[in-house]
Amino acid sequence: MTVAPEIHDASPEKLLAPVLSAFWDEPRSWTLETYLRHEGYEGARKAFAMQPDEVIAYVKDSGLRGRGGAGFPTGMKWQFIPQGDGKPHYLVVNADESEPGTCKDIPLLFANPHSLVEGMLIASYAIRCSHAFVYLRGETVPVLRRLHEAVREAYAAGYLGRNILGSGLDLDITVHAGAGAYICGEETALLDSLEGRRGQPRLRPPFPAVAGLYACPTVVNNVESIASVPAILNRGKEWFRSMGSEKSPGFTLYSLSGHVANPGQYEAPLGITLRQLLGMSGGMRPGHTLKFWTPGGSSTPLLTDEHLDVPLDYEAVGAAGSMLGTKALQCFDETTCVVRAVTRWTEFYAHESCGKCTPCREGTYWLVQLLRDIEAGKGRMADLDKLADIADNINGKSFCALGDGAASPIFSSLQYFRGEYEQHIKGKGCPFDPSKSTVWADQPHPEVPA
Known part of the structure; x- marks a missing residue:
């Protein structure tokens, strides 16, 4: 079977949808100055013109699903937070990217950290949160430094702190470096680690939405999930729904790695196939053919070359017997045992x-x-x-x-x-x-x- 056929039905420009990665190749892409040139923090301004519950409903209507692996609707997760309970609410961003083969959140934070900061701003406004946390894999020191600098820039420009943009929202962001434990990618183990305890999963219920960080209502979201929110608020939920499928709308980052000619990040609408991605990336390494691959990292059931045309969205990959997971497409050729x-x-x-x-x-x-x-x-x-x-x-x-x-x-x-x-x-x-x-x-x- 030919693994990387020529694509005749669409050009790469039509198949890809660069949003989060739109300006990764620009000099100093990680700075606030560059981010503002690309409509940075416009989504937050539009969110502040709405009521918090309206923001939650808007994100829910957009169909955004969690990009951390499970694909749970993001707006619905925000909706679970009880209101009027008199307790502090917390937002925790899971940046402990540890799944073998997964490499999307770290490049995103390295090249465009302000998309996460703005997304946290919008999410915090929606769930009435005044203190948000980023739990980052501690070995990624260059990313840690850039994220710290992005937070510092946001404070200096008035996008964090007191009464942000006149909205009445007060928000502080704490960037926490983890110690490199895979188990801390599990949301409740992450919360225990963030509180200073050994990272181990908690018994549920209660769920984090009721008793999360410091026993208070907490939303735990993946980096890509939160970073996708500003574009949805700025460009509209209809724009977001125009990509992907009915149940899996929008764009996402696919990490293509392994025995491929050109590994890397490919941002495309949900529903693209591995055959199309391989066609854009030059296929498998010269002289070799695809033997098996993982759609979402090593923890998802592997697939074979028979599944090259399975749409890479949550429903189709599930029907094929696997999980979309983190979209970590590890490709192995026929020399692999x-x-x-x-x-x-x-x-x-x-x-x-x-x-x-x-x-x-x-x-x-x-x-x-x-x-x-x-x-x-x-x-x-x-x-x-x-x-x-x-x-x-x-x-x-x-x-x-x-x-x-x-x-x-x-x-x-x-x-x-x-x-x-x-x-x-x-x-x-x-x-x-x-x-x-x-x-x-x-x-x-x-x-x-x-």
Whole structure:
């Protein structure tokens, strides 16, 4: 199958929709001066001309869905915050981008941090919040510095502080650097970490909208979700709904990585296909073809070249048996050993498990032991059913979604590449490494170039 065909139905200019990434290539794109040249903070001015509840309804009507993975409607999440309860309300932005293969929020914050600051301004006004937080992955020091500078510029220009733009809103933003734990990407573990405790998921209910940060009503949103709000307020919900599909409207950032000719960020309407994205990016690396890929990072069930034309929106990817997730499109060619890839992912999940619940803590450990044995040629056929059984004992039974994410590549790789697992067992090692296997001793491997 040809992996990167020529696109005849539309030019890249018509397929892409640069909004958040519209001026990433400009000199000093991260500064307030550049942001203001591109209608910066106009969305906030329009929001302040409305009542807070009207802003919530407007965002809800736009159809914006959370860009952090689950795709929950953003306006509806804001609507859950109780009003008139006499408690402080908090907005927390999840910038702890830790999912293997995901790389969209960090480039966005590096090149255009004011889009997030303005989005936080609008969201805080809507939910009656006077103190908002950004929880950033601490290893990304250059991004941390730019975000701090953007917040400083916003204070100096009157976009943060007291009575912002005459709206009566007082807002302070605190940028908090996390310590690099994958589990802190889970919203309640993030809140515990932000409060100074060990990052572990909380028992729910109560949900963060009722008892979140400091036991007060809290909205937790992804960076891209909040950064998309200013453009919606400035250009209109009809403009936003003109892109994408009815249930998955709007634009989003797709992270294309792996064995592709030109990896990078591609901002396009929801519903574009991987075939189209590969066509714009030069396809797979020369001389190779697509074998499998992930639509939303390693925690989403992998797909194959049969799914090249699946629209990349929440409904279509779900119908194909996977999840859109964070739109982290990792592409692997025919030289990749599926067992090795899944083993590396599972090792990551076992290492990053917080240990709070038994299914995830014990299950990921034993998945790693079995996968390492299979990859090393020490596996047995019964191990394949055992892998599926352990994954089933984790899936839906762990305290948070980390367990589900660890089970996803197990289920999907066994579904599409069970034969490759069997080759490892029959050949006493990896068929992609002649020194470790006997199965192809007398003939070249049919999938690996001789």
